[in-house]
Amino acid sequence: MSHGEHPAVDDADRTGVWLVGARGNVATMSIVGARAIAQGATDTTGMVTERDTVSNLELPPVEGFVFGGHDIEPESLVAQAERQRDRNGVPDADTLEAVRDDLAAIDERIEVGTAVNCGAAVSEDSEQLAEDLSIRDVVDQIRDDYETFRDSHDLERLVVVNVASTEPELAESDRYDTRDALERAIDEDDRDLPASVLYAYAAISSGHPFVNFTPSTANTLGGVRELAAETEVPHMGRDAKTGETLVKSALAPMFAGRNLRVMSWEGHNILGNKDGLVLEDEANAAGKLASKGDVLDSILPDIGHNRVRIDYTPSLADWKTAWDYIHFEGFLETEMKMQFTWEGSDSALAAPLVLDLVRLISHADEHGDGGLQPQLASFFKAPLGVDEHDFSRQLDRLYDYAEEHR
Amino acid sequence: MSHGEHPAVDDADRTGVWLVGARGNVATMSIVGARAIAQGATDTTGMVTERDTVSNLELPPVEGFVFGGHDIEPESLVAQAERQRDRNGVPDADTLEAVRDDLAAIDERIEVGTAVNCGAAVSEDSEQLAEDLSIRDVVDQIRDDYETFRDSHDLERLVVVNVASTEPELAESDRYDTRDALERAIDEDDRDLPASVLYAYAAISSGHPFVNFTPSTANTLGGVRELAAETEVPHMGRDAKTGETLVKSALAPMFAGRNLRVMSWEGHNILGNKDGLVLEDEANAAGKLASKGDVLDSILPDIGHNRVRIDYTPSLADWKTAWDYIHFEGFLETEMKMQFTWEGSDSALAAPLVLDLVRLISHADEHGDGGLQPQLASFFKAPLGVDEHDFSRQLDRLYDYAEEHR
Amino acid sequence: MSHGEHPAVDDADRTGVWLVGARGNVATMSIVGARAIAQGATDTTGMVTERDTVSNLELPPVEGFVFGGHDIEPESLVAQAERQRDRNGVPDADTLEAVRDDLAAIDERIEVGTAVNCGAAVSEDSEQLAEDLSIRDVVDQIRDDYETFRDSHDLERLVVVNVASTEPELAESDRYDTRDALERAIDEDDRDLPASVLYAYAAISSGHPFVNFTPSTANTLGGVRELAAETEVPHMGRDAKTGETLVKSALAPMFAGRNLRVMSWEGHNILGNKDGLVLEDEANAAGKLASKGDVLDSILPDIGHNRVRIDYTPSLADWKTAWDYIHFEGFLETEMKMQFTWEGSDSALAAPLVLDLVRLISHADEHGDGGLQPQLASFFKAPLGVDEHDFSRQLDRLYDYAEEHR
Amino acid sequence: MSHGEHPAVDDADRTGVWLVGARGNVATMSIVGARAIAQGATDTTGMVTERDTVSNLELPPVEGFVFGGHDIEPESLVAQAERQRDRNGVPDADTLEAVRDDLAAIDERIEVGTAVNCGAAVSEDSEQLAEDLSIRDVVDQIRDDYETFRDSHDLERLVVVNVASTEPELAESDRYDTRDALERAIDEDDRDLPASVLYAYAAISSGHPFVNFTPSTANTLGGVRELAAETEVPHMGRDAKTGETLVKSALAPMFAGRNLRVMSWEGHNILGNKDGLVLEDEANAAGKLASKGDVLDSILPDIGHNRVRIDYTPSLADWKTAWDYIHFEGFLETEMKMQFTWEGSDSALAAPLVLDLVRLISHADEHGDGGLQPQLASFFKAPLGVDEHDFSRQLDRLYDYAEEHR
């Protein structure tokens, strides 16, 4: 048994991390970051689990993460990372050199995935599982990929994280509201089920904790949630909160708490990476806009106007800029304004959260906490099973969890 | 016994509100607002005590506030309000008409105050108590003003709120660290004591709850705090949190919570009212800058660079604009940026909080809670006796208080 | 013969001003402004013709403008102005009072117009000329309205200005490229011709100078231009440059002049007036976006990405806010950024230009300069017959004209 | 005779470029850029002389620039460039490698300069000419350095450019208003003369064209100007216009041209390089603030309030961010606002202009145009001898010059 890039890590400290969308920006940056930490080439700035209170938890070390995954994009991880370096300046040249060999090794463990119902913007020109495979066969193949990886690396735990492109929304999703209905659909080769659901179902039905970093359907489907609850497999989602929406969830409570009436909150996002290109497609954007919009509607139930735009601006590459304009009314009908701009490297914001989520969901799994994980709400734009959108209060739930599990 | 502008209010619902700096912007807007609410000419947007949870408390009604105060500025309240209307558009013409008579009546109850050690920027061209009065006589005069007002309006409770101009910082304030030392200084005619301390001492020693809305020394002095603790008079301060600092206290926890390293946070405020003119004077600005700066240093102990500027820009009148530039580092040493601008009418932001604070400190007084009032921390830039600067958590203390006193 | 609101103005100084869209925001503010100037209730800030050099021209006085117009909206001018005052604060209460009677008198002179091919967003719920009138009859009716007004007010000159809502773009407009083709279409009752063309044709064929303040087709049509050239009637357009595009035309030359490569220029406009509502309709927006986009493409032929968005944000009323993000490359491939926000009252920016244009096109008419008026290019987003989009150079043409006609 | 790094360049195409402050940011980036162009490692984006019209002039090629200079900082050019790369990302790693050997060779040609009257912020810890040398001896030494360089590289023309740190303003500078007065002062060992004047005097009295890229006194002194006029040596300055002030000079004419009344223009600059550190010193900042302020006062003579701040914010390194807030009044007393932020790499903006200025002043010298060079006004915040501050019109002068010399 060989430990590949983890010579110094104890077996007990090794965690399998299976990334669906393993050659995407977020995945690449997560892998680069984890390996750079392991190599001592960077620090853990940006990781929530390295902050006070949370860092008191006994969490699996990032150094022990063993990566594998699915993708439908053939270009190698190394090539992806090089493009990121050239276009965004992140990772920098030195860091990339430090992890180049690790990336090459990990790239060997990326399997071809399914692109069923991912929309043309995603699946065009991709390499994917044969489209004429039955849905059941696709599920079996995915499960097989998980198990083969786990066996060959001798892993006790495998966490599956969906970081694939955003899919179009699934219409009438309540037809799959129960485990039964979902499993029947799979058996009857229902061609409406999207890839994210298959990845999630395959993971949870095999007992692997699952995290949905994207707005796609995946584990939000009633049938998947029922399955996870019954089998006590921890899972959480959806749509990681990394930029404009994060700021909204920190700022909107201020307006609410001061009883200031928000008349309009207009948000305009521009970005230039592939995520931006996919979101140019209206079908793919729908879910994203919904999860982004919810935060304000929930914190500010009386908001007058709430619009989010996402525009593709190629020259920005992975740098996402948001401009938000907030028009509010205070005492004596006084109209006032707040504006902000946020300029972040999207994947550099996302990557540490992927690592955090793997560590925290492993912790839940280790402690037998199955089903949804409300203590992880602060990581998501639309936290499953949680109504609280105030970022500070969401974080308090995580701190409380950390206190309890000290 | 005549109720003047409060014909319909029960005696039990009447609260005396004594404003030090009663003809200033904040005071004028507070009075205009309270009377406009009483006249049904405006609503309570901007008042924290009208929000869920807090609104469950049994609080004295704004309609029953009976205003009086000190000032060193002879121009009438009505004239002040007209200037506000013309220069800022707040209050609007209709609202001002609705309360004009009330303002005129209240103006009759404004007494001449002391301007000792307020700095030249404040006391120049003012009307004030004779400068050769002994400090003890000044204190007695102030106390007398409080009592005369209270008697003639037959008030059960009188809350004193300091909304006067910011004073220069008091040097070596620890010489007045005990009640004894302070009272000795008053008796020995110590000419270093500033006006705010005299107003605060006069209030608390007469049993009147006291709120310090400004950065001035007042009730922050050790001797005053000891007195209030011993005599169980509720008091709180200092420096109301209404604009840029409010936003900071909502946003900075987000950077902390995500373990993002703030390298620089540069804040630039421009405003055109008299407060801005006074703050052009470096001596008067010192306290303000200190209380503004503390918030970030406390929430982000590792912050690299933290500067606040306040500039006087006459054309803005009471509109304060802040530009904040936040340079932070995330994962993989990625440098990112957030900027915001905040454009608010300073007094319209402050006024509802004055009303809230009167109501809440009356509640504490009614329930026998003396000394500092940590549940009011969210209202202040430098909340006395409270280390927590995270706005959301400060608010949670108020909500907890409201739950307990339901 | 009665001079109504112009008792003190000489006959020679009276100019007829016919506004198509006479009850809209721009028209209302133009009339309010002109009458307020006449009443001494405001000054001429914002009027280009009151600036040095241009003010040396002998121009008809604003005090002598006699207003009339067409609209399809029945609500009176006074009501429009009151709404503007309440929602936008412009005009202020005093100014409105000063001109209220003038507005009421002018409102009597507004005739019902045609709404043919203006799009549903515009013509819904409107009052308009019978839709079954033949196109020729519509033209005759419009001409009749012009002449009746001119006669009854005994005016030597009548300038027609189109300030009506933006129409959808006219498809295959080159079929009307000649005067012949256009007149044949009118005679053959071609139902594709839009209202703006009919107003323009009616004006120019009657010898009235014509200004197209909007992006609509009107006098941009080949046939109308040929007619104006042949009959030597001065006309100009299109789409007044008042906000974001004005800034672009001042800033873009800076990037060009310094040889800085603009990779992306993203512009996002939000506004809340009826113009904004109409522009929510994609058909109506097309022309606007085209004329806005052209400026950059012309000044920065190598621009990488150039997008303009216009969103309707009701709470802003007539206040238009633009956020522009400019991503550019300098020396040594250094990527840099400029951002700006512009917050203006749309009609208050437009109104003085309407008055300027009436004065300047009257001047051209007086001096026998027919056809297009390139010296007026600085007023327009898409100046007819002028390739220069650099604002400073466009202005220089006006100054040169003023020098020549001194 | 060896041409060092210029094997392929004709003698006729070689130009000596002597940089005072040769190891500073601007100098380093200019040299890196020139050599990178010569090596084909970058293009000429950002160079005005490579734009249409101007590029029609017969200008000396950048490839032929032979660099030398003075500095008081011992750390090598290569080390400076490495720091720039690490802290700012400009130049990038590849470009630096391409020119590393050239930098090392050029560094050998940098002589120790004088730091007389440069202020403590500049001269502390520096290596400089002995402070007890007489002023005349210093001048002679500088002249000697120029000639030795010129001889040893066999250069026909040597252009001297001052890119040294900003000096404190020279008090009562009119005492040196004539050539006579200045030369007498030098002879009488007047210890008030600052270094920049000595460099400028040495250059011009030896017949070398001189450019003052900084706000320092140098060639702005009456005596130096008289000398240059009499001896017909071309020179120009002062203070290159690269960032916020450039934008002002493009935008302010828009407000003027539209007759909009600017009530306040507040500019706040933050930067983190050594220039920023030196400008923290109030004495050194005075000149800079003056030249920055003049632009607006000149274009907008009625401006109400005009303030510029420069703050040192270390984490920004060479990235300068400016926030400008423009409060203006339009028609009907409507108050409106424009804000912009500008984020540029200061030296990357400056460097191409250094190259442009060398080329253009060489052209003037070649054509016998001595004294001030008004066609270069667009390059400077305070162009000597030119009142026009409108950037577009300043550029037109350059284009006119280019047309004339075609």
Ligand SMILES: NC(=O)c1ccc[n+]([C@@H]2O[C@H](COP(=O)([O-])OP(=O)(O)OC[C@H]3O[C@@H](n4cnc5c(N)ncnc54)[C@H](O)[C@@H]3O)[C@@H](O)[C@H]2O)c1
């Ligand atoms: N800050 C952030 O970057 C952020 C925040 C929240 C959510 N997200 C979400 O994370 C996801 C990934 O973002 P990204 O920027 O890495 O996008 P990306 O386009 O760079 O990467 C997505 C990857 O998924 C792959 N993929 C697509 N469909 C697949 C399928 N059916 N099976 C397997 N692989 C598939 C693609 O080939 C690609 O390699 C998106 O859904 C995005 O909305 C990102």
Ligand SMILES: NC(=O)c1ccc[n+]([C@@H]2O[C@H](COP(=O)([O-])OP(=O)(O)OC[C@H]3O[C@@H](n4cnc5c(N)ncnc54)[C@H](O)[C@@H]3O)[C@@H](O)[C@H]2O)c1
């Ligand atoms: N948003 C806000 O407006 C805000 C927020 C926090 C704190 N504050 C603080 O509130 C205070 C008032 O602000 P403002 O905008 O109303 O200022 P202001 O200058 O309009 O009013 C201050 C008033 O206090 C009076 N005064 C000064 N010294 C006095 C004295 N010794 N005794 C009696 N009266 C005196 C002045 O004559 C004036 O009428 C300032 O200290 C300010 O820093 C205001």
Ligand SMILES: NC(=O)c1ccc[n+]([C@@H]2O[C@H](COP(=O)([O-])OP(=O)(O)OC[C@H]3O[C@@H](n4cnc5c(N)ncnc54)[C@H](O)[C@@H]3O)[C@@H](O)[C@H]2O)c1
């Ligand atoms: N700053 C500016 O406000 C600005 C700048 C440039 C261009 N414009 C253009 O000016 C025009 C007017 O803008 P606005 O803000 O006043 O819009 P508005 O909607 O307030 O007014 C338009 C008026 O035109 C009337 N109208 C519509 N179709 C008509 C028709 N066929 N005949 C007669 N009347 C008709 C409407 O009833 C309405 O009263 C728009 O095309 C706008 O794009 C405005």
Ligand SMILES: NC(=O)c1ccc[n+]([C@@H]2O[C@H](COP(=O)([O-])OP(=O)(O)OC[C@H]3O[C@@H](n4cnc5c(N)ncnc54)[C@H](O)[C@@H]3O)[C@@H](O)[C@H]2O)c1
């Ligand atoms: N965009 C820009 O960067 C820009 C724009 C306009 C003007 N400037 C001006 O250009 C000058 C240089 O800016 P920088 O960013 O390169 O500054 P810098 O501090 O990086 O470099 C200045 C150099 O001058 C040297 N120096 C100082 N005094 C000297 C003396 N007496 N003799 C010889 N050398 C001396 C210093 O040692 C240093 O190496 C400053 O005056 C600055 O204000 C810069």
Ligand code: NA
């Ligand atoms: Na909280």
Ligand code: NA
């Ligand atoms: Na020009």
